[in-house]
Amino acid sequence: xxxxxxxxxxxxxxxxxxxxxxxxxxxxxxxxxxxxxxxxxxxxxxxxxxxxxxxxxxxxxxxxxxxxxxxxxxxxxxxxxxx
Numbered sequence: 001x002x003x004x005x006x007x008x009x010x011x012x013x014x015x016x017x018x019x020x021x022x023x024x025x026x027x028x029x030x031x032x033x034x035x036x037x038x039x040x041x042x043x044x045x046x047x048x049x050x051x052x053x054x055x056x057x058x059x060x061x062x063x064x065x066x067x068x069x070x071x072x073x074x075x076x077x078x079x080x081x082x083x
Contacts, residue, residue: 001066004066004069004070007069007070007073008069010073011069011072011073011076014076015076021072024072025065025068025069025072026068028064028067028068028071028072029064029065029067029068030064032064032067032068033064036064
């Protein structure tokens with residue numbers, strides 16, 4: 001959790017528009033939850049509600065906001081690495 005807090009603070013410092021950053025992280029988290037729900041329905045019922053569903057997603061269902069922060073940080077890092 002300390003690493004997530006540090007990454008979020010770093011993102012906050014380098015962004016030009018903090019409100020846009022929060023909006024983008026919220027959108028990413030929502031997308032991660034939706035993908036997780038789709039994956040769970042696929043596993044339970046054997047079908048996809050969304051034809052664009054991808055079972056190759058490696059998203060953790062328990063912590064979508066933390067994962068979204070990590071994804072956003074990797075997008076902003078020139079090397080593509082976080083931490």
